[in-house]
Amino acid sequence: MTKTQLMVLMTPVILFSLTVHEYSHGRMALLLGDDTAERKGRLSFNPLRHLDIAGVLCFYFVGFGWAKPVPVDWRNFQNPQRDMMYVAFAGPLSNIALAVFCSFFLRLMAPDFSYLFVILAYGIWINVALAIFNMLPVYPLDGSSVLKGLVPESVAERLTSLDRFGAILILSVFLMDHFAHTGILGTILLYPINYSVLFLSQETFPMIIEVLKASFG
Secondary structure (H helix, E strand, O other): OOHHHHHHHHHHHHHHHHHHHHHHHHHHHHHOOOOHHHHOOOOOOOHHHOOOHHHHHHHHHHOOOOOOOOOOOHHHOOOHHHHHHHHHHHHHHHHHHHHHHHHHHHOOOOOOOOHHHHHHHHHHHHHHHHHHHHOOOOOOOHHHHHHHHHOOHHHHHHHHHOHHHHHHHHHHHHHHHHHHOOOHHHHHHHHHHHHHHHHHHHHHHHHHHHHHHHHHO
């Protein structure tokens, strides 16, 4: 299977995984009383409504990425600090569920380069990567809101005051990794991603690594 064929197979997995992630944020917000995502047309399984080109491209070059964040109005929640944590965690949790689903069927298959095997292998890797990357406690990633929901309100307010630096920090790390080859994100994320994929895939893990090497090598 050529690298081009692998990239073609990867694309729908990326789009579906990102769509489920953002839909889960919007659905949880709606359950907790905020209909902002629904009113803005983001409570949808249409990937075009959630597409962030830069975030998708990052999957092809660094192995993890993001979608366009679903709008949430915390003023509609009864307990904003707690409910924002639930909304934030819903996205990574949905990706973990997808990774578990893919791993169940992958382990029933012969470990070869069949189209279905490759799609399921991507399903595990991409969803694990999405969940772990988004749980980094840096704004605007989901981990930031999860962390704020776990600490006292006074501490959460101090963390919120630092949010304006979060996007700059992430962008700076991406640029350093790309141009200076510092490997910061890879060092932080590679071990937990690999360990999680190994835990889910067990004996098929070496073949998943072969798929990824053929894709990104």
